[in-house]
Amino acid sequence: MKEELCQAFCNELTVRDVPMGLAVSTAFSFPDGDRIGFYVKEVDDGFEIQDNGMVFPALEANGLDRKNKSRADALTALMEEYDVILDEDDKEFFLSARTRVELPAAALRFVSFLLRVGDLLLLAEERVASTFRLDVERILRERLGEGVLIQAGQAISANLADFPPDYLIQAEGRDPVALFLGTSDARVLEALFVQLRAEHEERIPVKIVTLLEREKSISAAVRQQATNRLDALLQFRGDEAAAIGRVIKEVGLGHAIN
Template structure:
């Protein structure tokens, strides 16, 4: 087992001599599929430093990570400081400060661990995008409904339908309640279908269930087809916000 682990972590590493020093390719990969790579370079004072391949920060920024915000930049600086490194904005590269040659191996391991953790910034950005959709959609629905109906958020329809909680419930007088799920993940669309099936076939309660998608491709085609055939409606929010919200409000309160 020890030999297998060593081969898994070591056999696929590449070390290539280049004019400036050594180019090292690791077994780990970024989201774009390329290996996490770095350079071992000799500094002017005879010591050594490490430098990434210049793609780490540009790729994250291209995916929507904004390092110009104070909070995000402070988090980046703190992460890099842990390996005595910094981001050189002029060259768009991450560099360590110089260190003695006998520290190369241990510094390289720490440097690679930070390169792997850089993807956490991308995950945070994706979570922020999801959160923004929820906030934008919820606010638009609140504004359109106004005082024409009661809105509950993060609650169950009632005690008999408590296994799944919609993101919003719109209840207008003399109309069935409308449960709204923000379908930014397959899980939430499955939840919407589950609530519909439970209400219709087990509890026998008249409700409308809507899965509001952020984009056309927010969920797989097969799941969207299932939702469209079972739920009251499956509108798409982005690029047609007013129409999507109007469809929801029309279902909830009619043409009042």
């Protein structure tokens, strides 16, 4: 059993020489699918294990604001638990090992820390997605008023219930607009799938609109497909009023954008 367990943990471990020392890739992954890895380099007082410099910026990009005391405290407590330090200039996490004997245990501790950081990243992404949704719904309801029906999570039809839009919006005498919030490639691909089925199988008159939070919310390949096929692919942050104004125009109430 010990041998099988060692193989399970070590078979996908890769170590290669790089100018700074060693680059190590593990079998573990971050929530976005990227492999967890680290670098090892010799320093005057032993060895230093560090990440690739992208982990902390990813936390910040996904809404981990250290001005928020509770979130700052959570990150600080995690770093203290694993004896990890953040290089404020290079935005890199690192951990020190005094001797070669200490290095394997220190490396495992660093990987454990990065796995825990992955949990923080998931929480940050969920918070960002929740804030995005709340902001969109608030502005929609403010701008459209009570004369337009806005249903959250309402399927376009019974046969399309597996992939409901985030909001189904309908003004009297107008075709409905299915608004998908493009929080990931998968969500935008769902919008494309719904449009295909609505048009060619269900033959339902509906406009499919996807609203991204930011330009880089999805990959370039999925963006190209959505731009060419959906009724509208919009970007929210930085120009919120115009983005919602375009949604309102798709609803058929162009006068409401003023």
